[in-house]
Amino acid sequence: xxxxxxxxxxxxxxxxxxxxxxxxxxxxxxxxxxxxxxxxxxxxxxxxxxxxxxxxxxxxxxxxxxxxxxxxxxxxxxxxxxxxxxxxxxxxxxxxxxxxxxxxxxxxx
Amino acid sequence: xxxxxxxxxxxxxxxxxxxxxxxxxxxxxxxxxxxxxxxxxxxxxxxxxxxxxxxxxxxxxxxxxxxxxxxxxxxxxxxxxxxxxxxxxxxxxxxxxxxxxx
Numbered sequence: 075x076x077x078x079x080x081x082x083x084x085x086x087x088x089x090x091x092x093x094x095x096x097x098x099x100x101x102x103x104x105x106x107x108x109x110x111x112x113x114x115x116x117x118x119x120x121x122x123x124x125x126x127x128x129x130x131x132x133x134x135x136x137x138x139x140x141x142x143x144x145x146x147x148x149x150x151x152x153x154x155x156x157x158x159x160x161x162x163x164x165x166x167x168x169x170x171x172x173x174x175x176x177x178x179x180x181x182x183x
Numbered sequence: 184x185x186x187x188x189x190x191x192x193x194x195x196x197x198x199x200x201x202x203x204x205x206x207x208x209x210x211x212x213x214x215x216x217x218x219x220x221x222x223x224x225x226x227x228x229x230x231x232x233x234x235x236x237x238x239x240x241x242x243x244x245x246x247x248x249x250x251x252x253x254x255x256x257x258x259x260x261x262x263x264x265x266x267x268x269x270x271x272x273x274x275x276x277x278x279x280x281x282x283x284x285x
Binding site: 104106142143144145146155156158159160161164165 | 237257
């Protein structure tokens, strides 16, 4: 049986950048999710998987358990949990988010 | 009142040198998905964050406030007292790396 944990694990291993958010990249449904999308785009991310947790309550609960993190949005890069929008903002200011994003694009060739 | 509870929980758990809690609920009251819970911004300056990565710092704050009711969103800034002093506006940008000592 495929569990929600399996689904999430597959998403974060198959896609170099995954953002669990409310709404989608074009129409975020929450200010924090909107900021996360904006930070990713400003960091040079051309392509990322945006998973709308509002579309599936199982994902919404599941991702909180998998990451052991209580809030949405949540960013994964190269299968690793990076953090929510506050941490993304800090990493962006330090230039680290840009480096993380760049690392995924080099890996894809 | 969630704000007072937030303050009590964070003070008890992290003994912050500085704690600021801003209630941003009003700015978000028209929020489409608002469930009536509050939006709070917290700045926590605590020695306990020393040597910890941002993720670990946020986890400490989340753990401290777990169980406080009526929180819809929580924005966290977590710094050590040393980092706060270095953040003085006139100070030159300088990067300090701390090694986690477990």
